[in-house]
Each structure stands twice: as C-alpha cells, then as structure tokens.
Amino acid sequence: TKGVITIDPGYKNTGSCESAITFLEGDKGILRYRGYSIEELAEKATFLEVAYLLIFGELPTREQLTKFHNDIKGQSVVDEDVKKILDAFPKSAHPMGVLASLTSALTAFNPSSVNVNSEEDMYKAIVKIMGKFPVLAAWTLRKRNGLPLDYGDRSLGYVENILKMMFKQPNEDYTLNPILINALDKLLILHADHEQNCSTSTVRIVGSSHAGLFVSLAAGVSALWGPLHGGANQAVLEMLEAIKEDGGDTKKYMAKAKDKDDPFRLMGFGHRVYKNFDPRAKIIKKAADEVLANLGVEDPILDVAKGLEREALEDSYFVDRKLYPNVDFYSGIIYRAMGIPVEMFTVMFALGRLPGWIAQWREMRLNKEPIGRPRQIYTGATYRKFKSIDER
Numbered sequence: 001t002k003g004v005i006t007i008d009p010g011y012k013n014t015g016s017c018e019s020a021i022t023f024l025e026g027d028k029g030i031l032r033y034r035g036y037s038i039e040e041l042a043e044k045a046t047f048l049e050v051a052y053l054l055i056f057g058e059l060p061t062r063e064q065l066t067k068f069h070n071d072i073k074g075q076s077v078v079d080e081d082v083k084k085i086l087d088a089f090p091k092s093a094h095p096m097g098v099l100a101s102l103t104s105a106l107t108a109f110n111p112s113s114v115n116v117n118s119e120e121d122m123y124k125a126i127v128k129i130m131g132k133f134p135v136l137a138a139w140t141l142r143k144r145n146g147l148p149l150d151y152g153d154r155s156l157g158y159v160e161n162i163l164k165m166m167f168k169q170p171n172e173d174y175t176l177n178p179i180l181i182n183a184l185d186k187l188l189i190l191h192a193d194h195e196q197n198c199s200t201s202t203v204r205i206v207g208s209s210h211a212g213l214f215v216s217l218a219a220g221v222s223a224l225w226g227p228l229h230g231g232a233n234q235a236v237l238e239m240l241e242a243i244k245e246d247g248g249d250t251k252k253y254m255a256k257a258k259d260k261d262d263p264f265r266l267m268g269f270g271h272r273v274y275k276n277f278d279p280r281a282k283i284i285k286k287a288a289d290e291v292l293a294n295l296g297v298e299d300p301i302l303d304v305a306k307g308l309e310r311e312a313l314e315d316s317y318f319v320d321r322k323l324y325p326n327v328d329f330y331s332g333i334i335y336r337a338m339g340i341p342v343e344m345f346t347v348m349f350a351l352g353r354l355p356g357w358i359a360q361w362r363e364m365r366l367n368k369e370p371i372g373r374p375r376q377i378y379t380g381a382t383y384r385k386f387k388s389i390d391e392r
C-alpha cells in the first residue's frame with residue numbers, strides 16, 4: 001500500500017463489481033445461478049433453460065424458451081467466408097486458438113453486434129452468438145478430423161445439435177445417444193458461470209471499453225485457454241496419462257507438485273474461492289461413474305484419478321492448503337468416454353461458459369460500469385536525462 005493505492009496481485013481480495021448472477025460460498029462449497037442451486041439445475045433443467053436464466057435472470061416459460069431457441073436457430077449459420085479463415089490454420093492448430101480467432105472474426109460479418117445500445121440490439125447480438133459459437137466450436141473439431149464443415153440440424157435440441165455438428169460423418173446418419181446428450185447437458189450447466197473468474201473478468205474488462213460482445217467473448221476464450229484456468233481440464237488428462245504410463249506412481253507426482261523448485265502443479269486441484277470441495281467436482285465425479293457404466297466403458301484413468309484424489313486428501317501439504325479437486329479434475333474423463341479428443345476439452349468448457357460470459361457482459365453494460373483501468377505502484381527508474389547514442 002502506498003498512499004491510496006493497494007496492490008492486490010491476482011485480485012485475491014479485490015471485488016471488481018456488484019453482480020446478481022452467480023453466488024459462490026467458497027467455505028461451504030455452495031454454487032447458485034440466480035439463486036437456484038447447481039445441484040437442482042443439473043438434475044432438473046436443460047442447458048438452454050440455464051442459459052436463459054443466467055442471461056435474463058429468470059427461468060423461462062415454455063413460450064420464452066421456445067422463442068429463445070427459435071431465435072438462436074435462426075442465427076445458426078455462419079458466413080461462408082469464415083471458412084476461409086479456418087482454412088488458413090494448420091490442422092495442428094489448438095482448437096482454443098482457432099475458436100478465439102473465429103469468434104473475433106464474427107464481428108466482421110456481423111457489424112451490428114458492436115454498438116449495442118438497446119436491449120433489443122443486445123438480444124439480437126446474444127442470439128447470434130448463441131447460434132454461431134457452437135458451429136465454430138464444432139468446426140474446430142471437424143477441421144482437425146478433415147471433415148466437411150456442416151451446419152446443425154434445426155429439428156434438434158441445442159445440446160443434441162452440438163453433438164451432431166461435432167461428430168456427424170458425411171453420408172452417414174448420426175444416431176443421438178441419450179446418455180451422451182444428458183451427460184453433455186449436465187456438464188455444460190455445471191460450467192455455465194462462476195462469478196468473477198479469470199475469463200469472465202476478461203470479458204467484462206474488454207467489454208467495459210464498449211468493445212463489441214463477440215470480441216469480448218473472444219478475449220474470454222483466450223483467457224480460458226490457460227492451464228491454470230479452463231485449460232486445466234486438458235492438463236489433468238495429460239497428467240493422469242503420465243501417471244498411468246509411470247505405473248500409477250501418484251506419490252512421484254505429488255512430490256513434484258509439492259516441490260517449490262518444480263513448476264509442476266497437481267492439475268485439477270485447488271481453487272481461488274473454494275476452500276472446500278468444488279460442488280461441481282462432486283457432481284461430475286458421480287456422473288463419470290454413471291456415464292462410463294452406461295456406456296460400458298472401462299477407463300483405467302478414472303481409477304488413477306480416484307487414487308490420486310484419495311492420496312492427496314490424506315496428504316498434509318494439500319489438506320493444509322485446502323487443495324481439493326475442482327471442476328476440471330473429472331470432467332475430461334467424461335469427455336473422453338464421449339469420444340471427444342483431449343484438445344477439445346477446453347472448447348467444451350467454453351461452450352458451457354458462453355451464457356455466463358454473455359450474462360456478465362450484459363450486466364456490466366446495463367449497470368453502465370466504468371471502463372476498467374486499475375492503477376499501479378511505480379517501481380521503475382526515477383527521472384533520467386536523454387543520452388545520444390554516442391554517449392551510451
């Protein structure tokens with residue numbers, strides 16, 4: 001602290017805004033969207049209902065939900081020229097980098113989404129991105145698989161359509177598996193919002209300059225990509241694979257995670273707010289058992305994960321620091337069982353977080369939040385006179 005400026009690295013003890021969207025109680029492991037518990041929503045609601053709830057503040061009536069879905073379906077085509085941008089990427093490009101670029105590029109094809117100064121303009125931009133973002137996400141996978149870039153099936157539900165766009169092979173009828181649909185619907189609900197996390201704060205601060213919704217979301221995709229944030233779900237699977245390759249030697253990886261000289265962290269463990277179990281991790285862990293059993297999938301990685309969790313929760317280093325499994329620890333095991341490649345795990349996180357980002361961006365604009373512009377404590381050189389190059 002110097003004068004009136006207090007430095008708070010990572011904003012651990014700084015509130016950036018007042019918000020009525022999501023409530024977290026870190027010590028008790030409570031998570032609610034607009035007052036509804038995620039346990040109830042994950043059990044009883046659909047992802048599109050939860051998206052409507054987060055964005056507009058109330059659970060939709062049947063008519064409101066039907067209109068919302070129809071308006072989204074009306075916006076689920078992407079300008080063909082966007083494919084030229086996708087073509088420019090190598091097949092090896094990480095899907096999150098592609099998704100961030102294409103999301104930003106959408107602005108060029110939808111200029112009206114930039115200056116949204118009325119609720120009506122905002123609604124139009126919201127249904128546009130709710131319709132187009134899943135197409136872009138599916139295209140990132142189809143590009144890696146060398147498949148034609150199709151559009152969705154308007155007769156399907158929002159989540160069913162995502163699965164079909166991702167996996168439909170040309171000249172083949174894609175059969176929708178209710179187990180996959182229910183699993184994805186639940187996972188997307190559990191990822192839908194999480195108050196002022198890194199990527200949401202990014203969306204808010206970019207939007208606070210009155211930059212458009214799509215570019216604000218593209219910035220959120222980029223922030224989510226980081227392995228300390230949404231990218232952790234990919235890093236968890238890579239870590240669990242490494243442990244399995246190492247003969248299941250969890251102790252070695254826990255020792256690495258405790259070694260201050262080793263940058264390795266136990267991926268999928270710890271959280272800035274939850275100093276208790278992440279309630280989402282509890283639900284996802286249970287769902288992992290159910291989905292794998294329903295699919296008849298035996299995945300030894302699930303046993304490695306449970307073994308690692310058991311050992312970490314008995315180890316004082318993790319217990320003292322209240323490091324519990326977070327949302328990213330088990331989610332990848334379900335995605336894998338669904339046939340989703342590990343590079344796509346964080347794209348799935350982004351698909352879930354989309355309505356949360358939109359809701360937070362909308363609230364920030366409706367609340368007329370000032371442009372985000374923090375201060376600093378200067379620690380650089382004091383005044384120095386210029387020296388010509390010969391004097392240096």
Ligand code: SDX
Pocket residue numbers: 010193194196197198227228229230232257258264265266267268269270271272273321323326327328
């Ligand atoms: C998400 O914010 C959100 O809400 C995010 C999210 C959302 O829904 O938006 O919940 C989604 O991002 C979940 C988190 C996914 N990330 C990971 O799983 C990566 C591994 N986790 C850590 O990097 C870490 O726990 C964070 C990033 C999640 C939280 O970091 P903090 O709050 O800044 O904690 P910290 O780095 O200050 O750590 C406190 C102590 C340190 O040890 P000491 O210096 O006190 O000795 O705990 C240690 C850390 O070294 N620590 C870990 C650890 N996490 C923290 N040690 C080993 N392994 C870990 N995973």
